[in-house]
Amino acid sequence: MKLFSLSKNERIKEKKNIQNLIQDGSSVFSSKNSLKAIYLIKDSNEPGVKIAVGISRKAGKAVWRNRIKRLIKNAYRINKIPLVNSAKENKKQILILFTSSGYNELRNKKLDYREITEEVKSVLDKIERKVSGRLK
RNA sequence: UAGACAAACCGGGCAAUUGCUUUCCGAUAAAAACGGAAAGAGGAAAGUCCGAACUUCAUAGAACAGGGUGCCGGAUAACAUCCGGGUGUUCCGAUAAUUCGGAACAACUGACAGUGCCACAGAAAAUAUACCGCCUCGACUUUGUCGGGGUAAGGGUGAAAAGGCGAGGUAAGAGCUCACCGCUUCGACAGCAAUGUCGGAGGCAUGGCAAACCACACCCGAAGCAAGGUCAAGUAUAAAGGUCGUUUCUCUUUUGAGAAGCAGAGUUGUUCGCUCGAAUGAUUCCUGAUUGGAAUCGCGAUCUUUGGGUAGACCGCUGGAUCCGAACAGUAAUGCUCGGGCAAGAUAAAUAAUUGCCAUCCCAAUAAACAUUGUUGGGAGAACAGAAUUCGGCUUACAGGUUUGUUCUUAUC
């Protein structure tokens, strides 16, 4: 198992999962409110974390949308280890869907990787605290 | 030389680390995970504006409706594309010129098949008509007024006024007559043709708008890979068949409610225990009658078989009107022959991120200096934009760069 990988098993592929997530999941905003994450925590025999990234068509053009998705995925796979460990300890399966709430192409034509990393980190931190029960 | 314009081409490179998708190998019965190797966005992948391939539907053929195209010839699988030619319009330059040269653009068939429109102004906007004017005749109250007739040369209106201009002619005028120009038409010649040149005739008759309806000629069946095909989970569900069941009590006017409980299900493989716990009955027959039993239909459970087919998987899916090079044919578009190459195939959707260096660009300082070049320091390191069945075009977006050509006009030497 590679440390920083993000293979097919760690991404949400099924339509049903995503619909469940949108219906039943709760949401969390990043520290600067530029990202929004919908997440769902449930007990499972196969503990782990699965993610998806969804960017609205209205946010920007195809090149821009692809780029922000890649940056978010990249930031996640670098910083995922604490959350994954916590999920395994507590025997939970976590589904996360990242979306853009503050970002769009008009305002953020050039995307800065470091800024997005900080945003993703803040989201993961909040969810991790929920999982381990340190946050009420 | 720079600039401008046109055409063609490129549109970042190298290294390290961390990752993604596909294929192959380790490699097996198969899958997952792991390791290794190879490959992995564009000139517009975009807009979806045209044209095709392909697939399904429909299909005996044709027409109508509807849509598209519209100078001529060629290229092509096809096209609204491309190439060559003609004609016209506009602009620029030269010129004595109506001539010559260059560039750009053109939906560039038909207005005597028909219907329609042409605001305002104007007498009149299409069967010509007579407001002012010009000429003439008559009457009267005679420097004038009224009435009849001739007249499209002049005025005024308009985007547009019934060939233009000059001469003859006339009461005044009029292609009424003539020359030149334009137009229509006939013949000869050149050209495959559009058309052009020359000669003759007509005597001007048919103002504009078909990107108004329309007519004529030619073309088009419809939908689109979310097309379509194969496999196919489900206590999702249709049909057929087999087996078992369709019970008891209490309350309520009824609908119904509650309890027990059979089949069955769940609970660790089995047993016990525990939990949950389906259904609607109707008709006929056997029997003296009740109980009970049987048959048919309905209902419920369960098993088997079959069907369509959702989720999903696979095929379609990338080797093709293909790409590169050379020779030949052709003015060219392009064709043809030979040689070589195989180069994305994702599906909540891969092709990336970070760091360093470089090409390149900007700013400052400094040395030489006509433009400009070298050195040092700092900054940026980019534009438009992301395959989605596949091709041929068109259109639109685009930082910077390379090559070739043109330059009457710009600047510098």
Place this chain on the structure above:
RNA sequence: GCGGCAGUAAUUCAGUGGUAGAAUGCCAGCUUCCCAAGCUGGACGUCGCGGGUUCAAGUCCCGUCUGCCGCU
């Protein structure tokens, strides 16, 4: 990926090729002790943008931009 619709005043919409309109809103005046209502008047337009056809284009044709809807 494919198909369709719309763009006109601040807003919602009309508008046969011939001087761009209505309602609401806005501003001013009248009315009222004041406000509202009412009455009178006024301002407000790159007809999304760029070409073309025409004497003349919001309207016809071509291109382009933006917004919206549908197909699963």
